Amino acid sequence: MLSTEVKGEGSPQQVLKYTPKDFDSGETVRWCPGCGDFAILNAVRQAFAQMGIPREKFVIVSGIGCSSRFPYYMNVYGFHGIHGRAPAIATGIKVANPDLSVWVVTGDGDGLAIGGNHLMHAIRRNIGIKILLFDNRIYGLTKGQYSPTSVIGQETKSSPYGVIERPADPVLLALSQKATFIARAIDYDIKRLSQIIIEAGKHQGTALVHIYQDCPTFNDKAFEDFAGKEVMSEKTIEVKHGKPLIFGKNLDKGIVVKDGKPHIVKLGENGITEKDITVYDETDFYLNFIIANMHYPAFPEPIGIIRRVREPTFEELLYMQIEDVKKRKGVGNLEKLIYKNSWEVKGGDNSKKI
Amino acid sequence: MDDPFVGGDSREVEKVIAKFAGDSGDGIQVFGAQFTLSTAIYGNDFAILPEFPAEIRAPAGTTYGVSSFQIQFGGIDILTPGDSPDVLIAFNPAALKINLGNLKPGTLIIINENEFDEINFKKAEWKSILQGEENLDDILAKYKTIKVKMNDMVVEALKDLDISHKDKIRTRNFFALGLISWIFDRPLEPILDFIREKFSKKPILQEANERALKAGYNYGETIEVSYRIKKIKIKKYSFEPGRYRYISGNEAFALGIAALKEKISIPIVFSSYPITPASEILHYLAEMRNFGIIALQMEDEIAAVNSAIGASFAGALGITATSGPGLSLKSEGINLAVMTELPLIVIDNQRSGPSTGMPTKTEQTDLLFAMYGRHGESPLIVIAPISSGDCFKAIFDAARLAIKYMTPVIILADQYLATGAEPWKIPNLDEIAKIDGKYWTDTKNFLPYTRDENTLARPWVKVGTPGLEHRIGGLEKSNIYGKVSYDPQNHDFMVKIRAEKIRRAQNDIEDLEVYGPPDAELLVLGWGSTFGHLREAVITSIEKGYPVAHAHLRYINPLPKNISEVLKKFKRILVAELNLGQLLLLIRGMFTVDAVGLNKVTGTPFRIVDIKYAIERELINLDKEGKLSKHIKVETGKEEKGGELKYAVN
């Protein structure tokens, strides 16, 4: 049993005692054995149990795809929508009731192909929804076609001679829309993933969490080269606000940003010490952009919270504007509005407008 | 109308059709609105038809840049803007040129002579005049024409005012308004009020426009002498007592939503995307932030409908508005609301299609699309308001049914209703019944797909209620339990129960009423916006003694309970609609009755003559076939023909 006092979005500060089990809907989970979605499901249940938000305030909205079955497995309010439209559905929910903690579960096909437009606009508006984008670089539910994040040369059922399209980068897409919260995580890295989910849950505004998710059935070990257990500490870098960009099993490597470009350096070599390493600032858009542009194999793959800033959310501005206009114009008077330019007809005769 | 304009004394007539046409940049719509308001205040009933060019800034003086405004007004129940005008004001050659084809001999035409010069004939591409094959006077010989040098007149009237020549010329609309106000004996006060308000910050322009208006009015006295034109008195209409305003369909939708917000116990979320001719609804509602109205402009039509569905899932009432192309994009979303059985209102202001079609023109071509334009068996409620003012009530009807039956409702209006306007008796807001957005609250016995015994609706839960956490979505669900289900029997059952649920809404809709003599043998059946035209044509046919009646559908799905009984009473049903026979297909498919179609798709409303002609033709046919109970003498409407419509039997 966990007891937390985290102030969740829109919820009164309170002590709630939940275990991950409390978020299990009891539904049989139907992903393939070994699917990365299981780990993410565990991480989400753990995170939700710790967030101090009453269970009934959570809503999970999804689109179509393997990941989009997610809501059925969580004992909260859930809406399994249609392909690509989850951010739009979630926007309606959040606007109707800003007090709810609204989550979108989507995939690389659902979120970046058919639903790319909605994803972009949700981020641009900074509406208070949390988007978990499960990226397995493949279409799983339709049995193995290439997706917008598939890499060049990837052989799939619909690209038997190799993909010739350049992959989409969801983190850069989010940055281009000045997202107020962007993070990246790896499916089986449950501890860090659930921590990121908690942070996303606390964030006011749109949060995008890009999760590398293994699909053993159609794109096995796609991330093994940098996310495999053996290599993760060497081939990824966890960015932390206010901390130097250091990585490696022995914490012996770092990133120095110079002339607008990242450079890998070795601590102790050429007189480099920790002081020379760039300190990460999650609010610095230019630094966020430079780090988000780093990808394996040229660089360690960045994970962690890449960007976080507090800006007014869409729902805050909407409800503020309503109050503001009420103050400026006076609370709307329906009769006055309907009766504008009206005239009175008295028994048979037509007299003047009043 | 038989020549009321000329002669000794001023005459009193029942109704007049006037049309104002000019360059779209010339403020024709403002002109029309002002004339309409003074007509309303004078005490006539009326109906209007504004027509806009498709281009936002079409080149001045061209035929495709002409904007026009037609109004029929009078002392009787005016049901339509009328066919061909009795009076036409043409502000330039292009405006005259495009209207000539639709004028009766003897029409009173007023032209601004200053604009009828070579440059403007060129812009209007009036070849026969430019090449000297005919001249303007020959063309106008069949009509009564008043040529007024409006530009010169206003410049003269304003010569001592210190404003630019251009600003002086601009006042000519008010000059024309003054003149037409004199001809029809309209009061100037409402127009003066408007001028004072509009130019309150620029007293000199206020003065200029006031003077122009009065100069136009006074000019009327001189035409009385020189053209022997008489002031026309038009009988006042005896409206039912009450408070009235002038309202367009889009205003009625927006005001309906605003009024609904006051009458409903739950939040409303209006979510839309700009599209002609529905954007105005969004504009009006966006303006009403101080009413606490949530009006969202989403990134596309798809997002608009899906955010409305999200709002409904959360426990608000989601509403969206669009036109044909947008309805195409919303299909998938509407289906999601059918499957999840959530309330949703979709307003479709139909316009000419397919594809982009003619965005500013009207049509009733989305009927089958609203009914069946979704994959799978996807029943929902379809309401078709019958007048601009009726759009207000349609919102309330839609909200009540959407919530009671947990279903999407499509409101099928069209461009004609949306932008046309009529005098509307404002309902007493206190008398409108409150709508209860009842949520399910019992945590012990909750299953998401249990059904109400009477309505078959499933429970609606406000998201955020402890103990009622549940999951729904687009996958087929087991009845009662709401679990994902691929069970063949369950699917068969659910498909049928969704259809039955909509059928049960029959219990909440009005019976189909028949207007006409008890011995009528031909029934004119219409739906939606054509009400006024069909009713007017049937009234005149009945006056001629023809055994004809009119019934009008306001609900397409479900159809009224008594429809079969009504249809069976007639020898033949003439289904009149602005499409190629969509309601006709339904009627023939559902009832064994003798039904034929009257169809037109010109992008404009029916003309009364077209309908009268079709009624006469059909009566002659019935008579020839020996189906009438007594032989009747039908005069064909040949002398009134000349329309674009070819009567078609489907």
Ligand code: SF4
């Ligand atoms: S296809 Fe891939 S993503 Fe889908 S459930 Fe199976 S392993 Fe998971």
